[in-house]
Amino acid sequence: EVQLVQSGAEVKEPGESLKISCKTSGYSFTNYWIGWVRQMPGKGLEWMGIIYPGDSDDRYSLSFRGQVTISADKSTSTTYLQWSSLKASDSAMYYCARRSRTTKSLEYWGQGTLVTVSS
């Protein structure tokens, strides 16, 4: 069974760093792209970027390039989303999702990680 399990909710202050995780199981981790999606409170879905764990090829949407870093650890079948300096506007729910190799659809989703940034 394919599973994506995300790390728990985080409460941080502006300027702090953060790394959230998406641990996968039930399939070959290195053979599928994993994407990250932001959902701000009461808003829609926003594409952030994607990584191919096989070679760590990563791509970012224009809105998020330089704002976050996506990485992958093959030894633990886990992908990460990190910030070096959080802002209040980073407060949101973040989802990881596995992309199908053939249909490019986001087939399997994590449960989400809620990030709250407040002083």
Add this chain to the structure above:
Amino acid sequence: EIVMTQTPLSLPVTLGQPASISCRSSQSLLHSDGNTYLSWLQQRPGQPPRLLIYQVSYRFSGVPDRFSGSGAGTDFTLKISRVEAEDVGIYYCTQATQSDTFGQGTKLEIK
């Protein structure tokens, strides 16, 4: 960036009645490989999104057959033949032909 525009943004529907959501892209979603990478997602309240339809018209595993997708080029439609209570939520179209973008979402509620 390809912009995805959904209509309507709010969709009140009577139980048992059909529902239809439109999604229009700012550019053709026909990829050079001949495929059209347009999907539909459902997000129930308090839940992560769930894949319903991929490549315009194919239902994902476990999706009831009351959901169907159609369209080509820049115009696409999601239809629910008979709305049930569990269908309440927000529906998003999304494209992966050129990078990835989402529509604004359509909120389906029971009238």
